[in-house]
Amino acid sequence: MAQNSAKGDDCINKEPLQEKKEAEEQTAAAESKQKEADFGYGLYPERSSSKFKQGSIGESLFTFKHKCHIMLQVAMDTSPYAKLLLGAMKSSGCTVYKDRHFSCEDCDGTVSGGFDAATSQIVLCQNNIHQQAHMNRVVTHELIHAFDHCRARVDWFSNFRHLACSEIRAANLSGDCSFVNEISRFNFGLKEHHQACVRGRALRSILAVRKVSREEAEQVVDEVFDSCFHDHAPFGRIPHNKKDAKFAYRDYENRDRYYANL
Structure with a gap:
């Protein structure tokens, strides 16, 4: 009888603990949703749950994603804006790697990209970027955020x-x-x-x-x-156009030449 009574007491004690745990989980979930709403994560639904795992067959066959990666590579290789920023970040000790620091994802229709400071990752909205010029601007815009994140305690x-x-x-x-x-x-x-x-x-x-x-x-x-x-x-300087950006990139590349010749 004493043993049964003890078991009964244990069950009674466990119920409040279980209820407390469930309440804490609900609170944490609510706080997570609130954070997503407050900081714009709701605009990037794949930040929380991706349809395809990175590198999966489904991802490679997904047309928007494949096109996004191609345009990203072109931007990194040819845009003077992007090339200057990538070089500046490398010089500052924040080397950018395409596979680690960029992610092509579906987003809300109101945005083209974003910088996720929590993961130091740039999001490119594959469903909203359809032209190379647009990709170049988005990559540059988000790399400026990444550069600020690198050089200062933002x-x-x-x-x-x-x-x-x-x-x-x-x-x-x-x-x-x-x-x-x-x-x-x-x-x-x-x-x-x-x-x-x-x-x-x-x-x-x-x-x-x-x-x-x-x-x-x-x-x-x-x-x-x-x-x-x-x-x-x-x-x-303010690179008002591609020509200005090319001059800025040239000056950046030659920034140490004067001192090297002294």
Whole structure:
């Protein structure tokens, strides 16, 4: 009888423990979902569950993914923007490897790419990138975020100013606001049009990945705009077009030649 009573007591004690464990699991799941919502992970559904395992037959046969990888390689090999950034990151001790640091995935229809600071990985939205020029811009934009992540202690998740600064730099230096791209968007302007474009695209990027009001986002962008807009590293200038980017890449490649000849 005593033994049965002890067993009964054990069952009674275990039930609250089980309930507590289930409650903790539910809380953790809710917090995970909230984090995804707050930091834009919902825009990249394959970040949490991939349809194909990396390197699987299904992946290699998936047309969008195959095309994405080809365009990525072309961007890394031929885009002066990307080549300069890859070189700068290597010099800073953050060598970028295609298979490790890039991932072609299906995304929400509102985004073309993203930088996942938690994994130091660039996401390329294979279902939304269909032209090489677009791929070049996305790779450049996200590599600027990766460069910022490499060279500074960027607090992507807690410091709103850090995020805003990197978005301003990415919009300014990636060619997003080039004259040709702005014409294709039917955006025209003369006086400080580039600054207005950078401000607008940085704001758009922030609102896509953070649940904040437009007023709050605008305030933070305004606070850091001047200093971040004039930070041209590693280009040394604003590469308004491919020609500018080629000159910047040439200067970057020759940066040590003067001192070597002294």
